[in-house]
């Protein structure tokens with residue numbers, strides 16, 4: 003606006019140029035001409051006459067720093083946008099791990115299976131090897147060294163402790179043979195509790211003396227099957243019908259151990275055969291959509307060495323003790339576990355009442371809970 007006024011005044015001056023200039027007029031005219039020249043120079047976009055003083059250092063410094071910031075930012079923002087997208091598509095990989103351990107809570111347990119490999123030593127599992135059991139073990143709470151049977155490591159008394167939760171003197175199964183006059187294992191066993199709770203109870207065993215472990219009234223199904231193929235044939239239809247509590251007993255390892263010795267090729271071979279049956283059981287449970295709600299407790303009645311298990315070395319007493327299922331926190335258990343803890347733990351897993359007179363204590367630790375009570379010492383007289 004200022005320039006415009008200047009220009010206007012200049013134009014007016016020109017139109018009056020006819021008459022003689024007055025003394026002050028010459029100076030005014032020169033000023034006007036100079037102003038006009040300045041104005042024209044500004045309009046022509048020529049380098050400013052103040053150029054040297056106006057755009058000194060600040061302008062150049064400002065521009066270069068702005069320009070890279072603008073041009074660099076787009077690529078920078080592009081790269082991260084792409085990378086996260088890829089990372090997101092790779093994230094599903096971890097989701098594969100949960101599917102192997104998609105364990106719901108303990109409260110989701112709908113049924114339990116107790117599996118006893120008669121005479122199986124913990125160190126035989128990997129030596130056999132038993133891949134299906136090992137796969138369970140990978141997600142299990144497992145006691146490789148600290149679980150043991152009762153002081154009389156024989157099949158009937160030990161199994162009676164395993165399933166009743168009592169010491170031998172309390173369940174009364176003191177012989178390794180079933181004499182009818184001796185009656186059934188005394189006390190409240192886990193099959194009775196399960197049956198009273200309305201659960202379907204199943205026993206598939208490969209020694210008929212196992213009948214003594216639970217009264218017929220408390221077992222809806224009791225089958226004796228000799229040899230692994232027969233056990234499989236008996237067990238799978240029972241799984242398909244669903245159940246609340248199942249006991250599966252494999253006599254093979256004990257038989258072969260007595261005949262060929264513990265840890266012999268024949269002993270390990272029959273463990274592999276038993277493991278194959280376990281694999282079929284797992285397959286059936288999965289096919290029926292029951293696997294993820296099934297609690298497993300895999301154990302044995304005793305170990306053995308030198309063709310027998312009379313209790314002269316730790317190998318005779320030490321048993322595997324593997325808990326797997328909903329809510330089970332995978333871990334190596336280092337607390338003292340006795341075979342009568344099996345009944346108590348299974349009862350706890352199924353939400354059945356823990357009997358105050360039981361010698362066994364639930365292994366709460368397998369569910370990541372505080373171990374409320376422990377065995378300070380061996381609680382039995384026998």
Ligand SMILES: [Zn+2]
Pocket residue numbers: 120121156157158256303304
């Ligand atoms: Zn046995």
